[in-house]
Amino acid sequence: MVVGIHGRQGFLRVRSQTDNPQRFTAGKVVYAQGLPYTIQQARTTLRGILLKLEDVDSDSQARALLRAELEVPEEDVPPAPEDTYYHFQLLEARVYAASGAYLGQVAEVLNTGSNDVYVVVDGDQELLVPALGDVVVEVDLETKRLTVDLPEGLEPRSLAPSPPARPKRPARRPRRRRPPVGTPGAPTERP
Numbered sequence: 001m002v003v004g005i006h007g008r009q010g011f012l013r014v015r016s017q018t019d020n021p022q023r024f025t026a027g028k029v030v031y032a033q034g035l036p037y038t039i040q041q042a043r044t045t046l047r048g049i050l051l052k053l054e055d056v057d058s059d060s061q062a063r064a065l066l067r068a069e070l071e072v073p074e075e076d077v078p079p080a081p082e083d084t085y086y087h088f089q090l091l092e093a094r095v096y097a098a099s100g101a102y103l104g105q106v107a108e109v110l111n112t113g114s115n116d117v118y119v120v121v122d123g124d125q126e127l128l129v130p131a132l133g134d135v136v137v138e139v140d141l142e143t144k145r146l147t148v149d150l151p152e153g154l155e156p157r158s159l160a161p162s163p164p165a166r167p168k169r170p171a172r173r174p175r176r177r178r179p180p181v182g183t184p185g186a187p188t189e190r191p
Contacts, residue, residue: 002032002068003048010056012065014049023072024049032068085139087116093144095120095129098137103127103156106146118146125156 004013016024024030024042030053031037041052056062080086087109095103095118104122109131116131129135129148138147 002065002070005059005062005066006050008059010052010058010062012051012053012056012062013047014051014070016049024051028076029073031071031073032065083133085141089141090118090139090146093139093146095127095146095148098147098149103148120156121159122156124159126159127154127156129154 001015002012003015006013028039029036037053040054043050090106093106104120106118107121108119110117118129120127120129137149
């Protein structure tokens with residue numbers, strides 16, 4: 001993803017989401033906003049990768065690409081190791097419980113550090129499925145179908161906004177009433 005610009009010659013600051021160190025080398029093609037760009041220069045810095053793309057020669061052209069996802073043609077993606085999948089392969093996959101019940105589609109893949117989590121959405125319901133071997137029991141990339149064996153207690157939650165809380169009425173202070181005249185403790189009239 002393009003996270004910033006560098007200088008006035010159109011350099012892009014990129015946050016890489018790839019494990020492939022050869023992805024950003026001169027001559028490779030990347031797509032941004034659906035358009036192909038050839039990489040002219042690339043260098044790694046402490047703050048990410050700096051890329052210079054052909055036909056991006058000014059800071060205004062570079063700004064137009066801010067927040068753009070950089071993609072590569074699928075044929076340039078090396079095959080994933082066995083039993084691992086690229087995030088793009090799982091997006092929009094239909095998810096079913098081991099019982100056959102439809103749970104929704106993968107809308108997003110969260111990288112939590114220890115394992116990925118699939119965000120499965122069906123209408124206004126969301127289910128967070130841990131990408132663990134004993135939970136995700138089958139992945140069929142040809143039909144874009146996942147079968148999961150959900151642990152007990154893992155259930156969808158509603159995405160619908162909660163109704164607004166009714167404002168609390170301020171607590172009323174009790175009124176002090178004066179006792180009627182002539183009762184003990186009542187004020188007396190003075191002549």
